[in-house]
Every structure is written in structure tokens, then in C-alpha cells.
Amino acid sequence: MNRVQRKRDERVRRIVAVAAEVFGERGYEATSLEEVAERLDVTKGSLYYYFAGKDELATAAIETLGTDWTERLEALARTLADVPRPERLRALLREHIAIAVHEYPAALRLFLVPDSWPTALRDRIRELRRRHDLVFRREITAGVAAGDFAVVSVDATLQAMHATMSQAPLWCSHLAAEAQERAIDDLAAVLCKLAGEQKGSL
Amino acid sequence: MNRVQRKRDERVRRIVAVAAEVFGERGYEATSLEEVAERLDVTKGSLYYYFAGKDELATAAIETLGTDWTERLEALARTLADVPRPERLRALLREHIAIAVHEYPAALRLFLVPDSWPTALRDRIRELRRRHDLVFRREITAGVAAGDFAVVSVDATLQAMHATMSQAPLWCSHLAAEAQERAIDDLAAVLCKLAGEQKGSL
DNA sequence: CCGAAGTTCGACCTGAGAGTCAAGACTTGT
DNA sequence: ACAAGTCTTGACTCTCAGGTCGAACTTCGG
Numbered sequence: 349m350n351r352v353q354r355k356r357d358e359r360v361r362r363i364v365a366v367a368a369e370v371f372g373e374r375g376y377e378a379t380s381l382e383e384v385a386e387r388l389d390v391t392k393g394s395l396y397y398y399f400a401g402k403d404e405l406a407t408a409a410i411e412t413l414g415t416d417w418t419e420r421l422e423a424l425a426r427t428l429a430d431v432p433r434p435e436r437l438r439a440l441l442r443e444h445i446a447i448a449v450h451e452y453p454a455a456l457r458l459f460l461v462p463d464s465w466p467t468a469l470r471d472r473i474r475e476l477r478r479r480h481d482l483v484f485r486r487e488i489t490a491g492v493a494a495g496d497f498a499v500v501s502v503d504a505t506l507q508a509m510h511a512t513m514s515q516a517p518l519w520c521s522h523l524a525a526e527a528q529e530r531a532i533d534d535l536a537a538v539l540c541k542l543a544g545e546q547k548g549s550l
Numbered sequence: 551m552n553r554v555q556r557k558r559d560e561r562v563r564r565i566v567a568v569a570a571e572v573f574g575e576r577g578y579e580a581t582s583l584e585e586v587a588e589r590l591d592v593t594k595g596s597l598y599y600y601f602a603g604k605d606e607l608a609t610a611a612i613e614t615l616g617t618d619w620t621e622r623l624e625a626l627a628r629t630l631a632d633v634p635r636p637e638r639l640r641a642l643l644r645e646h647i648a649i650a651v652h653e654y655p656a657a658l659r660l661f662l663v664p665d666s667w668p669t670a671l672r673d674r675i676r677e678l679r680r681r682h683d684l685v686f687r688r689e690i691t692a693g694v695a696a697g698d699f700a701v702v703s704v705d706a707t708l709q710a711m712h713a714t715m716s717q718a719p720l721w722c723s724h725l726a727a728e729a730q731e732r733a734i735d736d737l738a739a740v741l742c743k744l745a746g747e748q749k750g751s752l
Numbered sequence: 753c754c755g756a757a758g759t760t761c762g763a764c765c766t767g768a769g770a771g772t773c774a775a776g777a778c779t780t781g782t
Numbered sequence: 783a784c785a786a787g788t789c790t791t792g793a794c795t796c797t798c799a800g801g802t803c804g805a806a807c808t809t810c811g812g
Contacts, residue, residue, distance in 0.1 A: 352780080352787090375578075376577075376579075377577060377578075378666070381771090391791055393793095394790050396771070397789065456662075460658075460659065462580055463576075464580065500740055501736035504733065507717075507718075508741060511714040511721075512709070515709075515713035534702055535709065538706045538710050541743055541744055553810085554758075558758090592760070595762070595802085596760045599759065
């Protein structure tokens with residue numbers, strides 16, 4: 349029975365992964381369960397054995413992708429724990445953008461749910477994002493406290509970083525593999541300036 | 551007969567404006583012509599008198615909103631022509647974000663079309679965006695040439711600015727009017743650092 | 753005031769896709 | 783091997799929204 353449970357979990361995981369992919373490519377409305385089923389080599393009917401309906405599947409996709417990504421980011425921050433301050437942020441940004449581009453290219457469209465969606469889901473997404481941003485927020489506030497960074501507004505800085513990173517896959521998708529890596533480096537370097545000390549303008 | 555033409559143009563303009571609004575709120579797929587018609591106080595049928603179908607209406611909405619916005623931006627750049635260099639970019643960014651937030655809150659969703667859309671439309675959108683970005687590109691390259699700015703990569707800088715500005719309405723929509731204005735100022739100040747001279751990191 | 757052109761209406765058709773379900777196929781423990 | 787539980791299927795219904803169309807209504811030039 350544990351064996352059974354395992355298999356079921358595995359199955360659910362696969363379904364959710366594929367669903368996240370399709371929802372991200374097509375958007376919620378344009379995604380048909382038929383297509384999700386097709387990519388899984390099953391029929392639409394059996395999806396209903398695991399999920400009550402389209403909404404629940406989409407919710408699960410958002411939830412899973414959101415927490416997985418955040419956990420990876422937190423692990424990454426731990427890995428980079430002993431890199432010195434100015435480089436640390438840069439490395440964190442770079443790796444994060446790379447992950448976004450290579451592994452979660454569908455995230456932007458998946459999380460950009462219409463205003464008409466249930467409030468509960470929208471709140472959940474905001475919560476996921478807050479936790480996600482926390483890694484960078486900590487990094488910046490610590491840097492500011494130590495005098496290594498200087499920002500006009502932590503929130504606005506975070507917002508700019510987040511917006512840029514979430515749109516990176518869109519920008520990079522048309523580039524060849526090499527150019528893509530350079531673009532990722534460039535973006536990280538550029539975003540790093542957001543935290544750096546300002547010089548010149550007001 | 552000119553009178554007739556005028557009236558027709560006016561009508562088309564209204565339809566497109568409302569359509570852009572709805573498409574931006576709901577996304578392409580979730581938008582029903584019924585709803586567009588309802589907001590215009592007409593019935594679905596009469597929309598077909600002006601547009602061949604949903605696609606054509608969406609295309610017109612994208613086209614109109616894209617060119618209108620770009621023209622406003624270009625006019626704005628002309629207005630700010632004699633502001634000195636470091637402030638000029640900042641003012642341009644600020645005004646542009648303000649316009650985005652207050653007048654084109656639907657732009658992000660409207661322009662973020664799925665991969666499955668016709669290539670012609672996707673190409674057109676990319677072209678609109680290029681022209682749109684040109685204002686900022688000129689500003690930055692001129693500043694770099696004059697030694698006022700220093701950037702790692704013009705493209706990446708532009709991308710970061712564009713991404714942040716296009717997501718600004720989403721971020722600001724939950725804020726009260728005053729907080730919104732402050733957020734816009736903060737974002738402009740933050741983005742301005744992207745062009746400024748770097749200090750410290752590699 | 754009339755006829756023609758321009759415009760709107762609303763009933764209708766159609767296809768796509770969400771969701772249901774009874775029957776059968778496969779797995780697993782004994 | 784067999785029975786109980788687990789999963790998959792494919793045919794079915796139903797709703798919703800895109801699109802069509804002829805009739806009716808409005809506007810305009812003469």
C-alpha cells in the first residue's frame with residue numbers, strides 16, 4: 349500500500365509538471381485538458397481521476413512550481429553563503445535567471461492570472477511571491493546595513509529585479525545557446541547595479 | 551460623405567479602445583465579444599460589421615495601443631529635450647511609468663500573446679516594441695558617448711527597463727493613490743541607476 | 753419625402769472543450 | 783490464481799462563445 353501510494357504520487361507529479369508546462373505556454377483559458385492528456389499519453393478522462401477539474405489542476409501546477417522554485421532558490425542562497433558581499437548578490441541573480449530561463453520558462457504566463465480568478469488563488473500567488481522575494485530582500489537589507497549597498501527603496505528595487513527576471517525567458521528564448529548565456533550574464537550584471545551605490549544623479 | 555467617414559472612424563476608435571481594455575483585463579482567450587459589445591451598449595453582431603472577427607479586433611487593439619503609446623513617448627522625449635543628461639533619463643522613465651500605470655494598465659497582458667499566435671502578429675509586436683524602445687536606446691547610447699553613463703550591455707539594460715516598466719501597473723494597482731505616485735518615483739529612480747556609472751563590482 | 757446606403761439587431765448555427773460515467777483492464781496482496 | 787482494489791478508457795452530454803445572416807432601422811443626399 350505504500351508502494352501504491354508512491355506510484356500515485358509519482359503519477360500526480362508527472363501530471364502537474366506537464367500541466368504547468370502547457371498552462372505556461374498557452375495560458376489558462378487556451379489550455380485544453382485534451383492537450384495535457386495527449387502529452388501524457390493518456391485520455392482526458394483519467395485526469396479527472398486525480399483532479400476534480402481544470403481549476404484544481406491549474407492551482408496544483410502553480411502551487412508546485414511556486415514552492416519548488418522557491419526551495420531551489422533558498423538552497424542556492426545557502427550554497428553561496430560564503431561568497432563575499434558584492435559578488436554574492438550577482439551570483440544569486442545570475443543563477444536565478446539561469447534557472448528561470450532553462451527550467452521555468454513558462455512561469456511568467458502561469459503566474460500572471462487574470463483579475464477574474466478566485467481571490468484565494470490570487471492571494472496564494474502573492475504569498476508565494478513574497479516568500480520567493482524574501483531571499484533577495486534579506487540579501488539587500490543585509491548589504492545596506494553593512495554599508496555595501498545603497499538603495500532608494502528596497503521594495504522598488506525588488507520589484508525591478510523580479511520583473512526583469514520573470515521576463516528573462518521571453519527575451520532569451522529567441523537567442524542561440526551561447527548568446528543566451530551571455531544575455532543571462534549581462535542581465536545579472538545589470539541588475540546588480542540596482543543595489544550598488546549610486547553616483548551622480550540626485 | 552466625409553461626415554460619414556468621420557463618424558465611422560470615431561466608432562471604430564471607440565470599439566478598439568474598449569476592446570483593448572477588455573483584452574488586457576481578461577486576456578485574449580477569456581475575452582468574449584459579448585462582453586466587449588455589452589460595454590459598448592451594442593450587440594455582438596454589429597461588431598462584425600467593423601471587424602471580421604475576434605482576431606482582427608485583437609490585432610487592431612494591439613496595433614492602435616502600440617502606436618499611440620509610442621507616439622506619446624516620442625512626444626514626451628521631445629518635451630524633455632533640454633533637460634540636462636542625468637535628469638533627463640530619470641524624467642523620461644518617470645513619465646513613462648506614470649503613463650503605463652494610469653493609461654495603459656492593460657498593456658502587459660495585451661502584448662503578451664501566446665506562442666501559438668500567428669507569426670505575422672508576433673513579428674508586428676516585436677517591431678512595435680523595437681520602435682518603442684528606441685527612445686530609451688538613443689538616450690542611453692548618447693549618454694554613454696558623452697561619458698555620462700556607463701552600461702555593461704545596452705540591450706540588457708533596455709530589457710531590464712522595459713520589463714520593469716511593463717510590470718509596473720501590476721505592482722501599483724493594489725496601492726492607494728498617494729503610495730502609487732511614490733512607487734512610480736521610486737521605480738524611476740531605481741531604474742535610473744541602471745544607466746549610471748558603476749562602482750565596485752567587476 | 754423617397755430611395756439608397758450605412759448600420760444594428762437578434763435569432764440561429766456550429767464546433768470546441770469541460771465534465772460524467774459505466775464498463776473493462778491492470779496491479780497487488782494473499 | 784483469484785479477488786479486491788486501483789486506474790484507464792471512450793463514448794456521452796452540456797454549455798458557451800465565435801461566427802452568419804436576413805430583416806429592420808437610421809441616416810443622408812437629392
